[in-house]
Amino acid sequence: MYLSMKIVSYMKKDDVVAGGDIALSCAAGAWLGVDEVMIxxxxxxxxxxxxxxxxxxxxxxxxxxxxxxxxxxxxxxxxVI
Known part of the structure; x- marks a missing residue:
């Protein structure tokens, strides 16, 4: 996700996704597990x-x-629950 954020930010010449969004996504992915990340x-x-x-x-x-x-x-x- 970080790499895609940097690529899109470079192409648009502006910040597109903040670092907090990436941290929240990573934490949610770690909590949910591999099976639920795409959903x-x-x-x-x-x-x-x-x-x-x-x-x-x-x-x-x-x-x-x-x-x-x-x-x-x-x-x-x-x-999941």
Whole structure:
């Protein structure tokens, strides 16, 4: 994830993903295990897309991804338990 963040940031000439998002994703992946990581990322991405649409219509450039990662982690955690 860190490498993909650096590549996209270099291409866009701007910070795209913050380090906290990567740390949260890594911690969630370590907690959930290898089996659930892809589902966690998929659910988090869908949640992020859904809740970032209103921000984009308002013209907001920066939309935090942390809440979507937390919600995706919580959903996957409920699935595991």
């Amino acid at each position: 966690f990322l998929l659910i988090s991405s869908v949640i992020f897309l859904l809740y970032s649409i209103p921000y984009r219509f308002k013209g907001t450039v920066f939309v935090p991804m942390g809440p979507a990662l937390s919600a995706g982690f919580f959903i996957c955690l409920l699935r």
